[in-house]
Amino acid sequence: MKKVIRNSFVPLFALATLISGCGGSGSQTPAAPPPASVSSYEVISKPVTGLDTYPATLVAVKEVEIRPQVSGYITQIFAKDGQKVSRGQKLYEIDRSKYLAARNQAEASLASAKANLARVEKDVDRYQRLDQEEAIARQVLDNARAELLTAEAQVQAAEAQVASTGTDLKYTVIRAPFDGQVGISQVRVGGQVSPGQPLLNTISSSGPIQVDFVINEKEIPRFNRLMNSESSPDSLFTLRLGDESVYPYTGKLVAMDRAVGRQSGTLNVRVEFPNPEGMLVPGMTTTLQVLNQDYGNQLVIPYKSVTEQMGEYFVYVIASDSTVSQQTLQLGTVIGPEVVVREGLDTGQTIVVEGIQKLRQGAKVRIQ
Known part of the structure; x- marks a missing residue:
């Protein structure tokens, strides 16, 4: 009877090979990534002047179109184009x-x-x-x-x-209805006129001038408070002219319209400015600057340190152990390359300014 001798050394060899393959370097944890290099900024408080801007149009307090009320020929023109006139002064005479x-x-x-x-x-x-x-x-x-x-x-x-x-x-003698300045005459001596036609000239008051602008209906409570406040700053309303210069006089809120426009959802507001030198001309378009709550000492950070996600703003705050965490902010006025922080940070905290793209919550950083 023959004996069958089984070859047992092959499985043993395979098992030894498998054991040796599972040991050594395969059981080691990957090394942690090196800290990201970032630039930082220490949050400070400094004096700022936060301004909200609105496109605005200048209008005269009084402005009247001069039109004839009888027919005939213009026989005399008493006022020169652009002349300042006083109430009751002769302007035109009809035959x-x-x-x-x-x-x-x-x-x-x-x-x-x-x-x-x-x-x-x-x-x-x-x-x-x-x-x-x-x-x-x-x-x-x-x-x-x-x-x-x-x-x-x-x-x-x-x-x-x-x-x-x-x-x-x-x-037949047309006189100035109030003190003001006439424009360029639209008729000449000998021109024929009839009641209401044509427009002879326009006269506008030369005293204070008013600025008309519109606000969103959400801003109405704020402007109502400004209208009724007796302790508003003197520089609450300022004008920036077309050449980017700032008008030397400040204005005051004098009127708000009675209702919000149904189609626009806005409200007309009027601010009055003194005009002693005649620098402001009716019809000019300017920028009205309104002082907001970001006034005085405020927390200010570089705007490039802010990231926006889903309508929220946040920065990376660097902790004492060099790890970063996201901090949600409520932002205020943008002033050049900086922005006011109304809520979310305290003076002395350190935030990341550059290198934000490589960061995640809890990451280690190295400040350059």
Whole structure:
């Protein structure tokens, strides 16, 4: 009988090989990544002036279009283009001849009506005395009294005609309705005009000037507080002109519109500025600057240190063990390369400014 000898050394060899393969370097943990090199910034507080800006338009406190109220030819122009004028000063004259003649005729008619009234009054007095003596028919007195009423009405009509023609004559001389400055005349001597047409000139007041701008309806509570506040800073409202210079005088809030626009969702607001040198001209477009809550000493950080995710802003704060953690912020006004932090940081904390892209929560950093 043959004995079968099994080859047992092959599995043993494979097992030894497997054991040797599982040992050694395969059981070691990977080495931790080196700290990321970053630039840092220590949060400090410093004086700032936070401004919200609004596009604005300048309007005169008073502005009136000068238009004729009677027809005729322009015979004289008294004010030069762009001249400053005072209230009641002559600006234009329309041919007065026919209006003067009409007024004289009306006055003559009035004189005739008054003379007739005086005659009728005497007749009535005389007829009343005769009636008392029963020396006249009652019908004659009644007719005289009726004629008296007619004469009185004729006088009233004549007086109204005198007033009407006098008004027309007055309208032939157009005067400045208030102190101000006229623009460039739109007509010349000899030009024909009719009531309402054409536009002769425009006059605007030369005193304070007003600035119109619009705010979002969410800002209404803030501006209501400014309207009712008695302790607002003097520099609450300032103007930046077209050449980027700042107007030397400050303004004050004078009016807010009665309702929010249904389509726009905005409210019209008006601020008034003094204009002693005439630097502000109606119709100019400027930028209105409104002082906001970021005023005085505030926490300020470089804006490039801020990251935005899903509408939230945060920075990486460096702890004492050189690890970083994300800190959510509430930001304020952007001032050049810096931004005001309203909530989320304290003075003395250190944040990452450069190298943010390579960081994650809890990462180690090395400050350059």
